[in-house]
Amino acid sequence: MMRAEDTARRLKQRHRAEKRFRFYGIGAVAVALVVLALLLGTIITNGVSAFTTTEMRLTVLLDPAIIDPEGKKNRDDLLQADYGAVVLAALQKRFPEASGRSERLQLLKLASPGARDVLRDMVMADPAVIGKTITVSVPASDNIDLLRKGKMTRAEAVSGAKLNERQLAWHDKLAADGAIRGTFNARFFTAGASREPELAGIWSAVVGSFMTLAVTLVVAFPLGVAAAIYLQEFAPKNRWTDIIEVNINNLAAVPSIVFGLLGLAVFLNYMGLPRSAPLVGGLVLALMTLPTIIIAARSAMQAVPPSIREAAVGLGASPLQVVAHHVLPLAMPGILTGSIIGMARALGETAPLLMIGMVAFIVDAPASPMSPATVLPVQVYLWADSPERAFAEKTAAAVLVLLAFLVVMNGLAIYLRRKFERRW
């Protein structure tokens, strides 16, 4: 009798414990999801506005007296001409009340310095426009942009000495004319670094990241897979291979900045490779990614059923044929997944790249892996460090782009795994 009661009691206890355990699990997942949603939510709400920008429509007289006083249409002269004066003239025509040097300067500050570049590009593309009066959209300054997006109130603008009352009045008039409007910020995806937030873009960092990762992949993947094949399939099991194995596992846990120091000492100081170059960044990240790839590849090969090996060996396949024809194709999905996840980690890596000087201010996209470059996470770091308020949204937007790349890479890993696994 006692025993039956005991059993019932224990059973109840067991069910309770199970329920409790399930509850803990769901709780942990829920907390993780909330934190993730919070993180993504903050980044998206901060960053999404960076994908639009503010333009100012101006009626501009491309005055030959300013642009080409000698009338020779010499390209060098046209390139060097004072387009700022053209912009100012256009603004002054709209607001004739602005007089005196400081007021004129305040007026000019409504437009971005990028406005000059827009006019210059127009003239360089077709010098025939000189002398004509055109209506053109030019980028507004970052403060006007912040004001339009509601990221800065008028009171803040005045108290922070960003815009004074007079500038606000001009802005209001332009806005009332419908001359100030938001548009898609294509510049963000095509421009490089700039001191002016409204002109800054991520293109040079994207190209730098791409080149760096290309070098990483080309170096780390073949080396890692070759090392894994040798260690897994051919190396004798002795003390030396044990030591190597332990060290590879340790290497995977080494802080990334140590690899940066190694790169600085070996690639820059000893081998004399150029600073800030994607080549060096890629080599450093390759060193960092190698252990990940080796470990992933080894475990993928270990998971190939021994019966397949035996079948091949029994038919007279040589050890190399066993690996090349059977083990490697079957392990490939696992190797690819591990490698892509390693590459994704490399894509997000900042610390080692700071050590080798990839923290440079890069306006133009790097032309080759030897030219100075920066990468996305470093660009995020640089923008986060900038004093201008408008860089805050750029930072979040760059993080979004970085996350998008990571999602694409992880998606690719899943896709490749599915695709190769479907071959039975």
Place this chain on the structure above:
Amino acid sequence: MESTTRGTPAPSHTMLRANDLDVFYGEKQALFSVGIDIPEREITALIGPSGCGKSTFLRCLNRMNDTIPGCTIRGTVEIGGHDIYARDVDVVELRRRVGMVFQKPNPFPKSIYDNVAYGPRIHGLAADKGELDEIVYSCLERTGLLGEVRDRLDAPGTSLSGGQQQRLCIARAIAVSPDVILMDEPCSALDPIATARVEELMEELRRNYTIVIVTHNMQQAARVSQHTAFFHLGTLVEWGATEQIFTSPSDERTQGYITGRYG
């Protein structure tokens, strides 16, 4: 006989001869001084309780034990008078001549065609696609698979039933024209109907190949083999004509095993 094993000399021509064969896994000795003659174009069954060394012995015959770390072998195994453990032996060529079928059907995760074609391809046995087709079709024909899979040679080998997979593995083994086929409990993972089909196939293959089969199933040994060898605790206790081993064994350990006193 100079070896400790009692047995009758094989009546027909000897294909494989093991002499004083010792096998060690690390420190542990798995086979003790095994000597046996395996006659050509007949089926020799290796029987004995679990862990008696019959599979170990089978895997010595095509040097599959080489792949096991810590495995050392002393003694000789001769094929046609040549020791396969001699220094100058090419293991790859040896394994072409001595094929193997495993306990669990293990087709490659490739198409049925590629499974059979793999061996001829790596050994360069076919000069062109036509010859390769011929080999593949004739091997599938001889294992009775062709009729069942003719219209789906591109299907994965793993999509076949267990019995079909095992016959595919046999087709794969004979595709490299071996002299000997080693079978390590080839029917233990199959149902009775598939088993009967494979046994039938073995009987047919006997005309062209020497077959050595390890089996746990004494009825199977009695049904398919002409010669039987009984292993116990790493020694070859007794070997000879199947009929003689099953009806009048000379060792009482053999007697005990075949009458089911232990197993």
